[in-house]
Amino acid sequence: MALAQAKQDATEARVASLTVPRGGWSEPARQDALSRLQAMGLPHGRDEYWKYTRPDSLNSVEVPAARVLEHGEPPVFGTRDRLKIVFIDGVFDAEASDDLELEGVHIDRLAVAQDIHWAKDLYGHLEAAGQKPVPRPLAALNTAFATDGVLIHVTGRPSKPISLIYRHKSETSDAILHNVVKVDAGAEATILENGPAAARFNKCMEIDIADTGTLHHVRMQGRDHERRAVSHMFSRLGRESTYKSFTLTVNGVLTRNEQIVELTGDDAVAHVAGACLGDGDFTHDDTVFITHDAVNCESRQVFKKVLRNGATGVFQGKILVKEGAQKTDGYQISQSLLLDEDSQFLAKPELEIYADDVACSHGSTSGAIDDDSLFYLRARGVPRGEAEDLMTIAFIAEAVQEIEDETLQEEVVERVSGWLHRRRG
């Protein structure tokens, strides 16, 4: 019982250090999440789901300090017209944000949204549903204690992306933000997220996409070396709807990104992808759970990790095909490019299938840069470092190509090139 006690102690200590925001429409959901959290307890290194990534620093009352990158984050998504919503260490910055008015979408802030709000039906609901069959206590903690976030109701086709910018200014900030996104039938929007957010960031996003709706999500997690982040994206997809999410992670001492996708309507499409670049003290964990609960749906998971100097990459990906989810097309690939022998990649791909007419494939590989290709490039005059960069960018290309918008793809590649370039000094 030592483990249960340890979990309980950690959970009680953390809960005692936080306050559930009182009053308002979200309180019942928050209280519900709190009791669920207390029942399941915070994650522990001995939990199966946390075997590869130590959760301690995500649980602790004290926030491990994280220095703020001296020159600030380089601007990303900077060239495009977008609606900017800025949080600094988890606190909304009205000054830096745009007016939240945009045709085809209603945007509110969680902290100030009026009583009866459409989000009431979603806030904490997708999160609660996503707790089965695997508990995700840090998401329940988020629902209970989130201080702010955005509520995005997409009713049409907004002309520009909604851009959530998370700045980091305090070395000990602990931000908990919860976003809710509802996409109406036939509506389509793009959400961009970028920035390190805080010394420690716990972010939740619940996404409900109605029949024939589409949501694109592109995220670039900030490159402050010591920051920690855990994020949960819960999505529920209706008939013929589309959800495409891509995340680029560079640096950050610890990142755990969970994607919990439920395909509930026939002919829905979900693509979740990610690329990460880690050097040294870096652990990056992609944990994905995709449930096919309808006919003829397609899901793709494409995750690429570039690791050096002892960096660690983790991938836990599952495709669950429920009974009756015929004609499921599920694809999953997780690969790492290990730039030295000190780095490691731990992968746990899983398939669980209860329908007979499905096509699911999964694969996981770890490898170094191909010598023959490297020589070919160098023989044409490309210096070793540059050749390795080209190969690295080629390695992550399959993940980047999951982004539909080509200029966004280019911005991601540019960001990666910059990172690689700085590594070489």
Place this chain on the structure above:
Amino acid sequence: MLEIKNLHVKLEEEDKAILKGVDLTVDAGKVHAIMGPNGSGKSTLSYVLSGRDGYEVTDGSAELLGEDILDMEPEERAAAGLFLAFQYPVEIPGVGNMTFLRTAVNAQRKARGEEEMSSADFLKLIRAKAKELKIDADMLKRPVNVGFSGGEKKRNEILQMAMLEPKMCILDETDSGLDVDAMRLVADGVNALRNAGRGFLVITHYQRLLDHIKPDVVHIMADGRIIKTGGPELALEVEKNGYEGLKEEMA
């Protein structure tokens, strides 16, 4: 241009000698052909000259324009003007042909202290050269050699050579796998580059290529050595009598 003296090479990982004293000098403006049986060391010679890992030079030297190249990195040799058209061009998924070539052209220029080529100039040039080699514009957009047919890969090598304008070109069996028309295109590509300042070393098994690219000198390599050197007539002799006849003659 290229001066190889008494070159001995063994495999790095095992005690196997492959080149056993190669002497070869290619002057500027000349085309030399190397023929020889499978496994005689022709590709090894081209790899050692271009700096591939896995080989150890145990004796001898190789100079390009008076500079010792054996201690240079592969990219330095390329910038110094050496080019190898690979016997087996490598497929590189994810790296676009265009990006690759532009990076290569500009890296070489930079290494030589020259100005980089602008995107516009590069595009214009590559389009013109690709057209001469009947390489589809679409192929340029694809990843390096991925999904190219054997012949397309070889033409792509020649396109790279035309773009990089090296001083010393080594072609390792660029003719193998080419149909008659493609062979003519490749030969035309090579001939277009022939000039007083450029040397060629053409490795081939067939006289057919040498009908189109007329060599000045022909060498026969066997068991890691040049066993015979002559004029274009030597290639005809090989075609007629095979290597066995030659070897007997030498013995």
